[in-house]
Amino acid sequence: MDFRQRENIGFEFIKSKMLPATPFGMELIKNISPFKKEEEDILKEELNNLNKLSKKYDIVKADINAVRRIFMQMKDVRGSIKFGTENILSDIELFEIKIILMHMEKLKPLIEKLTQNLTLTGFKIEALKDAVDILDPDGRRIPAFAIYDDYSDTLKALRKKKREIEIKMQESEEAFEGLKDKRLLIAVEEEKEERKIREELSVKIRPYFGILLSNIEAVARFDLLLEKYRVSKLYPSCMPQITEDVLILKDTRNPYICDILKEKGLEFTAISIDMSIGTTVLTGANMGGKSVTLKTVALNTYLALCGFFVYANVASIPLFDDIIMIFEEAQSVNRGLSSFGAQIVELKNLLNIIENKFVFAIFDEFARGTNPKEGEGIVRALVALLNKKRALSLLVTHFDHIAELSGCHYQVKGLQGVLEERISKALLTKSNDDAKIGAISEFMNYGIFKVEKEKKPPKEALMICRLLGLQEELLDILNEIN
């Protein structure tokens, strides 16, 4: 899934709600992607950790805040570490490495306590006391660094001599001018000795870089875990079960769309769907929010595969190799292809991938851009083909005679079950057409339901025509010819 698609389904929105405390966590979140098939154990470990954190968060809150406070002080020193593996570090780099080592020292017991209390796995901070001691010879553990006198007797002696001169220089203007050059000579010697020590320190600290980097990696993942917890609280969520090939989402929501609706004073209707290998077709009235359903299913599946909680009451998600969405997007048109042409290119790509990979394929009104007769033919053939593949496919379509071929058929409830009389009563008080459309959408049920085979498609389009007062003449002819 590319950035535009992730943005479109609302995944980037979820990311924007994450507030990592470390540059390491920030980077991890920036590059987040679904776990691969061979990483199933890691994915399950991640979800289990998140689940444990979620259950006991309030109990361990104080410790987590203490961890975050240290996190927030961490600077990205990986550049210095990389530089230091082959070069001599400067005072600033040694300072920064010392500081992060000290942070790790403080973090270690806190993370240990947390992982123990929550029985988390995979977050190990290894002790680096020896490394800190190298940069903190007198063990004061203050957040500063200098080439300390303790490092060499020569240095100590030089500085003592320099200091004596400096004190004399303070006595008078003449003393200052007279001793300036002498002081400078010692300062040069001092710098030479400091350089030697810097070199020794760089070599001594080098062997600890491996452990430090793996500690940093653990910090990054812990930071990420905390942020996954944070976004799990946006809307009701649950830990997804990772399944072989069944996808179940009960009362699922899309926080991105929820927030957009909320701004307009509207509420998101939770959706329930279950799918298995083969095709699932979604049909339903205009204005019914079919695309919303697709985005919601896509988002929550993607979240589960990235090790997040899923915005649903119950969720089972198969470990797909890939989620491929074929949506009619302006982007493909910009590439110079007609929207139909672009979709066909994407389909070709999908059919290639599907042979070797376990794919979740999502189509939003495929072939809408071409003439209805051929379009319908193509989609029928596509459904028949996808039925034979080991993949889950979800298609939204307007074409007739598609659902009958698919393994499973969902419909947006729309206006079904609402008496026309009731709606027309509500429209009486509405003066203009916009207000009427608004009033109709209030009766619209955005939920979806499974359609039994053989059931006739709803005739809502005609009802909407009547409600909005389309000319009788046209409606009469309509009835007549059908």
Next chain:
Amino acid sequence: MDIYDLIKDEERISFIGMCKNAGKTTVLNEVIKKLHKKQKNILLTSIGRDGEELDLVTNTKKPEVYIYKDDYIATAADLIKYCDITKEIVESTGIYTPLGEIIIIRALSDGFVQIAGPSISTQMSRVCESFKKHSKGKILIDGALERKSIATGKVSNVAILSSGASYSLDMEKTIRDTIYTSKLFSLPKFEIGLPEDFNRENYAKKYYIIEDGSLKKSEENIDLKEIWAKESDIDNIFVNGGLTDAMINPLLLSNAKLEGKRLVFFDGSRILIKYENFEKLKQRGLVFSCIDTINILAITINPFSAYGNHYDSGIFLEKMQKRTDLPVIDIANKYRS
């Protein structure tokens, strides 16, 4: 007049120069020395880099500042190698300049330092906040010339202005411009609450009428000459940016009634008009005010010119002093340079 007495109660002091070789660094060194004698530590940084006094290419005549043990500096990483104090790194600020990250260092010995601090005022505020975590000493800010504006409210409340013979061959001009600069910095303060969304995009107009202490947005461009052509209720106008002679000429030529009218600027450095025009407008009753003002504590003068045309130090001092109530200090021969 002892310079220590002038600054002893101030928390932050900026050092501003009228030109190269005006003696700004000499004054700074003198202040540091005096404070050291009173056993007071300092925290030193600068606004950007004092480029005009230091030639990186030829590496000639580096004006160096001499600090003492337990003083602090904030300088760019690339300049640390030119500091011969024994250094203790106490903070890497995360503020980056073309010369590297700004690093806060505690001096473990006396010695010479080279300073290049942040050049953006918000960053300067951050450095000053960081300084306070480390020491209670006075914060000294070496201000570069072309960025006089930064030595204002947000960053520093008081300043010492250095002027000298290097400014101009003509002593009269040097004196007049120095006094003018000191006046611009010390213009009366005018309180207005700038809106939160104030930036170049949201407020692109040159002038804004000030109503009830805040800027009034309007579609039309304001013309100073027209708005004050007749008796007008509009008293205060905010100048969004710099004011040049070209902008003010039509107003000078008009019969606009300026008595009691006021122009408000961000700070004195935005007034770019000639001294004569400034005076003419003031005589017609126009008031110049600033949101951020800076209190000039003293003017220092250096009669020696780097270009050879030295002034008579006695006359220079006398003439300068006649034109201002501020203390004027002649630094020649007096301070270590």
